[in-house]
Amino acid sequence: MPEIDKIHEGSVITFKWRGRELKGIVLGVKDKYVSVKLESGYNIMVVPDKIIYARENGQIETKQRETPGESGKGREISIISTGGTIVSKVDYKTGAVFPSLDIREITSKFQYLERQFRLNTIPFLNILSENMEPEQWVELARKIREESKKSEGIVISHGTDTMTYTASALSFLLKEQSVPIIMVGSQRSSDRPSTDSYLNMEGAINFASTDFGEVGISMHSSISDAGIYLLRGVRARKMHSSRRDAFRPIGEKPVGYFQDGLVNMTGKYRKKGERTEIFEKIEKRAGILYFYPGMEIDDMASFMERKMGIVIMGTGLGHISTKFIDLLKEYTDSGRLAVMTTQCINGPSDLNVYSTGRQLIKAGVTWAGNLLPEAAVAKMMVVMANYPDFEWSRRMVSNVRGEILEREELEAF
Amino acid sequence: MPEIDKIHEGSVITFKWRGRELKGIVLGVKDKYVSVKLESGYNIMVVPDKIIYARENGQIETKQRETPGESGKGREISIISTGGTIVSKVDYKTGAVFPSLDIREITSKFQYLERQFRLNTIPFLNILSENMEPEQWVELARKIREESKKSEGIVISHGTDTMTYTASALSFLLKEQSVPIIMVGSQRSSDRPSTDSYLNMEGAINFASTDFGEVGISMHSSISDAGIYLLRGVRARKMHSSRRDAFRPIGEKPVGYFQDGLVNMTGKYRKKGERTEIFEKIEKRAGILYFYPGMEIDDMASFMERKMGIVIMGTGLGHISTKFIDLLKEYTDSGRLAVMTTQCINGPSDLNVYSTGRQLIKAGVTWAGNLLPEAAVAKMMVVMANYPDFEWSRRMVSNVRGEILEREELEAF
């Protein structure tokens, strides 16, 4: 009779449980419990009374299906995959999510794409986006430079969690760009029949064939499977943890809209340029600090110690307790950078309005209108690594990629 | 001839500037520049050629007008003032903002208030809200307990910057409450003809006379001077740095609406109870940590060192780089508390969905649905100070003040 600790994942098993004879495929063993997929399709986790029969079968493996390659004819679009929900599939037995990138699965849903585009799939990274590090932004920028030599547009599939950070970082890392760069993700993984990934990707490929010369984000505009927004990377933010329409433009309207196969560019944008050039350095010693009542001086001091620049998310127009003023003065006096943003997310920081703000100005704190915290930290990392320190503050407050809005319309909130 | 360094604020002065004789009142002297208010009303800052005449006058003083007291007849409402834009006025000569709380200025705008209510004004604190510390929340709770003995409702005027923090803290500090507690602020100071303070206060006084047994926030519902929302303190957030309608309910609809003198309670709420009881302790060693790509292990470690509990604002459903897992495990193993929230603001954190989340669960990280980061840190400070440590996690995840929503409707985002 086979012992429980001899049973392996994938074995076909017959066993007794509370007097009943059951059959199935072993999904795993932990402690005394065996996970079994029954013939009915249900998974159970039980302690068998007795194992009658077990045979290694190998029916279960974790599929690692990455199918790079090209598909279709027409204008060339590169699809660079970095990981995330959009390329994940579920193993139907274990429920484990595994990465899969078969572009034909997408184009088979939208056959016109095959006629219009030559889609070139490039596995680049395969990580959850929360594990993305600034060094990888630079690598991605290099990959973009390489792909831009042969492609007319680049789509980057990316986890939604840190998508706006990456989009911002790429915006600043790209000195010039000759192709549209469209980031796309999904809020429901591709294994679900209700996934948003196909429509988001359809939008992304279409946006990637325009003259858009910025880094954009292509995601659902509402919870219906209807339209897809093109959002400016430096002004977009994931504003809901779970909805399809989580990505919203902050303080402005979407740049473009895709529906029923048609792109409509509704906003202003930079046109693509002649060549793609990038910065290749990044300064990691920068970070975001979120102010809250009760924050201690040491909290800020110890954070600052390791940083060449900090982005503070203050309250309201950009305030923090005045007890931090001296500390900040010392920090900026030492040639380092402190940029104030607002935890309200919407609206500008403006240190001229209240006395606390004016004290912060005197302490050398910089602010840049409605620059978002995520865009601020990405910009800071690029600016500090690639410009002399006396230029940092000026670079931070001047608008280079649409990250600071000159005007906010009433509807934008 | 008077010397420039003999000139004081408030002096009446006649002087020559580039050959012209000018008269005015001195507002200040700094370096060689004299600030003068001319007879035309314009302020100028000039270096006088020659001072012809100067006389101390004392016309200018920084007015400190706090006029506590009572006004009107009817149901007693206490108005506790803590500072902030709503009670600030400008000195029309210097432009300096000074605190002023003359309730008659408000009731004179809405004379029916005098007939319905006896308004009792209590100066309590006079600070900008970004300087509010957790100890002061407890003091405020004590003051509320005291006032609740004689009043039927309490209005707290407060700076808008940290209003939701204070509202959340009070919600948790009040074990039971026998009166409505309505926080009110303004986004445009009372000295401006366009101030929103009168209407916000009118709403607050009216809300304070209902059976609402929670801590609410009374602010503009739109940019028009039309309706005022009553928002649940633990579910409201300042979502714009400058607009009148900055305060928004997150994931739910407003509890009440005030317009044209009428209150309409549209949402569910706890009714006021028999008595007011409070917790009198608070644990300051708690704080919010905002995750961003590139955050270093030391950033979290050094923050944790000083804290008994931390609220993490992760990405998406509540994720951070998996490199922090070990550190978090160590932290929670030592009996301290780590609660995950989302920087998306809207929507739940849910650590069951992705692998990073499940690793965080194993590392002992707690999450509580759509509990907001601001409410989380306030709740943590109250829970940790007033319950044994083995109860902390369970208390954090159980809904006691409507801070965790059971269901989010489609319209709530």
Added chain:
Amino acid sequence: MVKFPENTKIGLEVHLQVNAGKLFCGCEGEGMDRERSFQRTLHSSSGETGSSDISTMYEESRNRTFKYIVSTNSCLVEADEEPPHKINEMALNASLMMARAFNSEILDRVVVMRKVVIDGSNTGGFQRTSLIAMGGEIKGDTYSSKISAICLEEDACRKIEERGNEVVYSLDRLGVPLIEISTEPDIKNPEGAVEIAREIGNRLLSAGLLKKGADSIRQDVNFSMGYGRVEIKGVSKLTTIPDILEREMERQKSLAEAVGIWKERGGTENVIFEANNAILNGTGSRLILKSVENGKDILLSILKNGRGLLKNGNFRIGREIADALKQIGITGILHYDELPAYGITQEEKDRIANYLNLGEGDSFLILLEESAEKERAERVINDRISKIMSLNFSETRAAMDDFSTRYMRPLSGSSRMYPETDISVIEINESRLREIEGRVPLRLEEMVEKISREYSISKQDASTLIWNGMTEIFMRLSEKYDSRAICRELVQKLPDAERKKNVKIPAEYVEDTLNYCIEKNYGRYSMERAIDLLSEGKLPEEIKSEENLKPLDENEIIEALKNIKDTKNISLVAKQITEMKGRPVDTSIIARLVKVEKR
């Protein structure tokens, strides 16, 4: 009674709606539709369906959009916009209580699964379901049946309408907890199936946990008589089971007989259509004319040896073919046996037979469809015929209102199930099992008996209490007050008042106000007054705060009587006084006072 074959096997899948909030979110079980809606499409994933499942592929290729009407009892979870919450405790407990009731073995750990369904009835494209227990037995008065599995599932969306490519669903029912109890196929006849199904429903009813409403019990019936298992979906009324099974039995019998004849004739050959639009030139058939006008072709094929089997006496293979084609959206099929008809004359029929060079026992098929659809149609028809010829009739069928059944889809395989990873495995620990131990539902008869005995009320009344879902309230109130009096209020007064005003008074309002009367020691007349006021739309808070329930004391009654002239009819007098004072009055006091007065 119809005789079923010896080898008949009947199994049941009974679905019971639990009277609790939704299974994986904070919404209530009942709600109303709202103005708002959203719309979706669903995609099948390649990994999940076998290549032979062309109905699923067809489902997706149809490019259908689903419109979901948002209801007051739906939230982001139903919209597939938020991960599921923790499982509803009350529903979970109900399923465990049912398992205990039938001595089914409860699993230590419950794994929530997703079952893929892409007809739009679930917004996520799957239904959440979990196996709770296995084994056990249902014992009715006459029959019994072994249980194979007890599952706890989410109910699906309620379909509102289908128009063109759009299907409209309401979210109100989506996510309501369903207990699914599947029996082994050990039932021998339809009467046994009816009894077993009734027994299952009665248990949840007896526990006060069955949701009210027409939808609350639905059953699927598994039937086999030697030709494979047929699963009949959507049998909503218990009593129709015998009629449905009789029709199904006859269908299979005739089918087998027809196959016998067919094989004897030498079997058949694959159907291959060829277009010949000219063949019916000059026809008077409006069906044909209209079809041609719509751009369809006339496709013809021999059906070798099929004459007289497609529609003749009991033989209905024609319908089998038509039903299968319908699943892929093709409807225009005619065959030899049914002609002349539809305006096609005998001469035209002969013309076709001639053209196809039809042999003695051959039949033909006419397909009115675009030629582009030819291959799809051939594949479906040939698959269908070869399945029938193999005498394996196993499939999923739908019950119709006329007791017949229609082909729906192949039996679904286990590949359609995979774990719901958003919900962690639920441990069924000792403390939970102890919690339900005292609440294992009795059989309905036992429950009636028990309540009748313990509370000294009639069986009739006890039964009414159970059917109205008032048992728990009744038992709680009876702890504080005379149970017969409480029973009278709940069984007589309450339905009476509701009927008069045509309202439904929430049970918690009734409990709240009656409780108040008990606590205040107000007595029977106040309780009745309370129910009257509730039926008029007053809220418990209002009723209680206004002292409306305090009965008039003797002095007050004396005072009131002064204004009443005719005191003959005591209950009329009581009514007048109550109307006058807005408060209840004890008729016995009136009676006494009136007597005193008269003296």
Added chain:
Amino acid sequence: MVKFPENTKIGLEVHLQVNAGKLFCGCEGEGMDRERSFQRTLHSSSGETGSSDISTMYEESRNRTFKYIVSTNSCLVEADEEPPHKINEMALNASLMMARAFNSEILDRVVVMRKVVIDGSNTGGFQRTSLIAMGGEIKGDTYSSKISAICLEEDACRKIEERGNEVVYSLDRLGVPLIEISTEPDIKNPEGAVEIAREIGNRLLSAGLLKKGADSIRQDVNFSMGYGRVEIKGVSKLTTIPDILEREMERQKSLAEAVGIWKERGGTENVIFEANNAILNGTGSRLILKSVENGKDILLSILKNGRGLLKNGNFRIGREIADALKQIGITGILHYDELPAYGITQEEKDRIANYLNLGEGDSFLILLEESAEKERAERVINDRISKIMSLNFSETRAAMDDFSTRYMRPLSGSSRMYPETDISVIEINESRLREIEGRVPLRLEEMVEKISREYSISKQDASTLIWNGMTEIFMRLSEKYDSRAICRELVQKLPDAERKKNVKIPAEYVEDTLNYCIEKNYGRYSMERAIDLLSEGKLPEEIKSEENLKPLDENEIIEALKNIKDTKNISLVAKQITEMKGRPVDTSIIARLVKVEKR
């Protein structure tokens, strides 16, 4: 020409709209109204108005709401929902350039102030204004005037309509930069005022910085002739200044005369109204009847010694009183001098006189108003009369279309100004001053002369360039190409093309495409083609990318000529070829080729 008194003093406040973006936000100077609007109320703060300023108190007590129509060129700043941004550099420079032009002393530091205005014309309840410079002198051809101050301000909302308690404004004009130049009251006669005002406007025009449009120059006129300073607001047309001043001079003269008589008679006594609704019983006056019907009372008062001064010959004290009352919303005032009228008979007039016991030179007032308003009305009337009696007529008045003026409010005091703390003090440093040094605007005549001379074009053309705001573009393009050719394109071709298609081509489009033609060495015909294409609505990018502007070369023209039969009219031939090929063509080449051909 009317003779003005010796002691006449006239001062000007000229407001010039600067052709730049808005002063404190990122919006453009021009825009269109949109569908969206919002609404506000304004409150006066107690600290800010004197207690005597009852018109302001009235303004608030009226409970007016202001509705603001959002325009395409407005943002959160105009909505008073966001702090102001940094000051518009171009507008600031323009104001400094104007200061330099008149040798006004520029302040080292500019402090932005808020001037309280609660009529709703500014969403914040105040206008932002800052003093830029003091002193200097404006020299016209005949007259000159000293400057007291040069300010840079925000323009106010454009009023759209007033209906009931609601005033509707558009946000399109709010925030547009205004340079305000105030002169000393050293102008002696209206002709001087006209010349000085024109001189001011011409300077900004000459610098190319004056916004186009009817609103772009507005002036207030200060006038005094010994009875205090009157500020006349809203003189929009320069040429109306003499007429307005004449009327005002006559008003003050008559008023002074009337006061003389009144004083001679022994002066007056306070007006005190008493209600007597019965006195006009039986009247046929519809005015009275309607007033009574609306719940108003008939309030009567003696006006001691006032007979013949209220409306008689040049005397118009009645209107002074009515105007003042109108400011607090009271309109129903009648007086002795104007009766009988309005249906009130001589008999009724006598009845009132009798009732009031009127003396020989006395007058009376009838106020048709609710008694509750009595005190407010009395206060306004008595204040007004005593101000007139004191021969101090100083106040703010509004210019009317008929050249008369109406009372608006008292002169506003300095208490209405306080610093805009949201904007830090702006330093006017050396580098900024150097930057504008070369751009100090010349007098218009000088500018015309200069351009004409330096670029060898006619004065007529130079003047047209300036008036059309094309000077800068002209000068830039002339650096690279023949200035006369450029001038021809801008002064002749461009207006011509615009007129033909009835469009306005943005100046930057013109510059962009002409520049392109110059860089590509395409020549005149391409420039004309460019302007034609722009007038057809094409964008510069399109025009440039499609190589539409490249002139045809000789071979291409030869090719094209083959298709043209009649070559007599060379310019018609050119037109045909351009239409055929979509590209410009040089007529001289055609002429040459045609000649060659003919030979």
